[in-house]
């Protein structure tokens with residue numbers, strides 16, 4: 001099995017770890033049902049669709065109705 005010749009310094013390790021520690025811009029894509037720009041991996045804030053799986057916000061409304 002291959003072994004590293006030298007041990008990585010703390011600075012080298014920290015810079016590699018820090019490379020993933022940053023804020024990234026949210027990726028937007030057009031909603032398949034209403035066409036509005038929607039953050040990916042989120043339910044559409046305009047119509048409540050998540051991808052092509054149907055309406056998600058309708059389920060949430062039912063839960064809120066039960067509480068009241």
Ligand SMILES: [Zn+2]
Nearest residue numbers: 031034044047
């Ligand atoms: Zn939508």
